[in-house]
Amino acid sequence: MPDHNPAARQPEAPVPERPDPAARRAVMALCGEARPEELRRALTQLGGTETVEDLRPPETGLVMTRGRIGGDGRPFNLGEATVTRAAVRLPGGETGFAYHLGRDRAKARLAATLDALWQHPGRRAAVEAALGPVAARRAEERAAQARRIAATRVNFFTMARGDD
Amino acid sequence: MYVAVKGGEAAIANAHRLLAETRRGDASVPELSVAQIREQMALLVDRVMTEGSLHDPDLAALALKQARGDLIEAVFLVRAYRTTLPRFGASEPVETGAMTLRRRISATYKDLPGGQVLGPTFDYTHRLVDFALAAEGEAPVASQAEPLADAAHAPRVTDLLRQDGLIEPSAPDDGSAPGDLTREPLDFPADRALRLQALARGDEGFVLALGYSTQRGYGRTHPFVGEIRVGAVAVEFVPEELGFAVPLGEIDLTECQMVNQFHGSAEVPPQFTRGYGLAFGQSERKAMAMALVDRALRAEELGEPVGAPAQDQEFVLAHCDALQATGFVEHLKLPHYVDFQAELELVRRLRAEHAARRAVPEMKEAAE
Numbered sequence: 001m002p003d004h005n006p007a008a009r010q011p012e013a014p015v016p017e018r019p020d021p022a023a024r025r026a027v028m029a030l031c032g033e034a035r036p037e038e039l040r041r042a043l044t045q046l047g048g049t050e051t052v053e054d055l056r057p058p059e060t061g062l063v064m065t066r067g068r069i070g071g072d073g074r075p076f077n078l079g080e081a082t083v084t085r086a087a088v089r090l091p092g093g094e095t096g097f098a099y100h101l102g103r104d105r106a107k108a109r110l111a112a113t114l115d116a117l118w119q120h121p122g123r124r125a126a127v128e129a130a131l132g133p134v135a136a137r138r139a140e141e142r143a144a145q146a147r148r149i150a151a152t153r154v155n156f157f158t159m160a161r162g163d164d
Numbered sequence: 165m166y167v168a169v170k171g172g173e174a175a176i177a178n179a180h181r182l183l184a185e186t187r188r189g190d191a192s193v194p195e196l197s198v199a200q201i202r203e204q205m206a207l208l209v210d211r212v213m214t215e216g217s218l219h220d221p222d223l224a225a226l227a228l229k230q231a232r233g234d235l236i237e238a239v240f241l242v243r244a245y246r247t248t249l250p251r252f253g254a255s256e257p258v259e260t261g262a263m264t265l266r267r268r269i270s271a272t273y274k275d276l277p278g279g280q281v282l283g284p285t286f287d288y289t290h291r292l293v294d295f296a297l298a299a300e301g302e303a304p305v306a307s308q309a310e311p312l313a314d315a316a317h318a319p320r321v322t323d324l325l326r327q328d329g330l331i332e333p334s335a336p337d338d339g340s341a342p343g344d345l346t347r348e349p350l351d352f353p354a355d356r357a358l359r360l361q362a363l364a365r366g367d368e369g370f371v372l373a374l375g376y377s378t379q380r381g382y383g384r385t386h387p388f389v390g391e392i393r394v395g396a397v398a399v400e401f402v403p404e405e406l407g408f409a410v411p412l413g414e415i416d417l418t419e420c421q422m423v424n425q426f427h428g429s430a431e432v433p434p435q436f437t438r439g440y441g442l443a444f445g446q447s448e449r450k451a452m453a454m455a456l457v458d459r460a461l462r463a464e465e466l467g468e469p470v471g472a473p474a475q476d477q478e479f480v481l482a483h484c485d486a487l488q489a490t491g492f493v494e495h496l497k498l499p500h501y502v503d504f505q506a507e508l509e510l511v512r513r514l515r516a517e518h519a520a521r522r523a524v525p526e527m528k529e530a531a532e
């Protein structure tokens with residue numbers, strides 16, 4: 001259990017800045033949707049790769065995907081998905097994690113590095129800006145897809161029947 | 165009885181080399197890439213993922229290439245691969261109500277919030293072979309239209325019926341982990357969560373035939389397609405070290421909500437009941453068949469007479485897995501030399517005894 005009493009903390013422990021979990025999740029989601037070269041570009045833009053230490057070497061495993069009975073009821077196991085994870089530490093002590101669908105280990109490590117960089121409040125905006133092109137590309141793809149799907153939406157006409 | 169047989173190593177090695185060469189086919193024809201299979205044989209890839217019970221389009225495409233397009237062999241490869249990987253855990257249940265829809269149709273309501281969108285479908289095509297596809301050329305560009313304001317909000321049809329109390333509620337989430345047949349052998353009777361897991365990875369042909377049998381009268385359920393939706397859902401996972409739900413990415417799913425005719429009892433007023441199907445990718449036929457069989461397997465729970473094959477969960481669940489089925493059927497081609505030798509001995513002895521019995525009355529006749 002995490003200790004929430006500040007007085008009980010070790011004096012040398014850094015006071016953790018409580019980042020907005022939604023903002024961190026958004027960055028994580030963006031990294032997951034990014035192509036590896038987009039993450040590489042973002043890292044280069046952020047000043048290249050510092051010495052990044054692997055807390056855990058990138059590893060591929062399985063996550064059992066669950067659905068719900070009827071879509072809204074008790075969970076059931078639908079089937080597994082390959083997932084690759086990585087965990088890194090920066091020289092400044094910030095740790096970053098990545099969990100992505102698929103088997104791309106290099107990409108997971110890049111994403112974990114970006115997550116670690118994002119942990120530093122001073123760099124947060126820069127990391128988000130560096131991922132801006134990914135967000136823009138995805139938004140454009142989503143909008144184009146939505147337009148193609150919208151063209152297949154059915155407009156029903158009710159046929160008038162002769163005598164009524 | 166199995167007895168170790170030695171020999172044939174060179175023949176086996178050469179057969180596998182021949183397989184590799186044969187797999188490539190005519191070398192003057194360009195080789196298929198895994199990406200080509202993933203992109204252009206997408207529904208087959210979806211089926212390998214669904215029956216292989218492993219979401220990984222690239223892996224499924226590679227397995228198909230290795231298996232020369234043999235579906236069950238590809239499923240075998242995918243299932244074998246997964247046994248080499250550690251399990252990180254289970255995802256949060258996916259929210260199909262929040263799916264980014266690529267297709268959504270209902271056979272029960274014409275007008276639905278969010279509308280009916282056909283998406284990329286074979287429905288309403290004339291099933292005429294398109295010889296233009298045999299020639300290379302640019303694919304036609306899809307039409308586009310501005311999405312209507314309600315397009316992003318498409319509640320499930322079952323949610324709409326639920327508001328009026330016309331359909332049974334889903335069994336609520338009590339927080340307990342669902343059984344997992346990849347961890348514990350299937351035990352009968354299996355609960356609905358386990359049955360759905362088995363059906364989801366079950367052979368599409370087998371599940372389809374069973375669903376069809378219920379329509380033809382072997383355990384009738386009077387089904388309507390309340391809704392079929394195909395699209396992308398976000399998958400989230402809570403890693404121990406982080407303690408919050410991490411977005412893993414999006415996967416494509418097909419969901420079928422089958423709405424079945426009235427059911428009522430002394431306690432429960434007449435209402436619609438439900439059958440549910442869910443599969444990886446765009447796997448519409450599978451999701452529909454699964455929903456039919458899911459509902460048929462609820463016969464006992466709903467107080468209906470039980471007797472049809474699709475209502476017999478031991479029959480359905482013990483035989484729906486294509487890999488198990490093929491394993492047992494195909495093992496028949498492995499050497500059974502000693503077994504068969506014993507059978508030969510037996511048949512020869514029985515024949516000798518039979519001949520002796522026939523000879524005795526003839527001798528008696530001759531003596532009289």
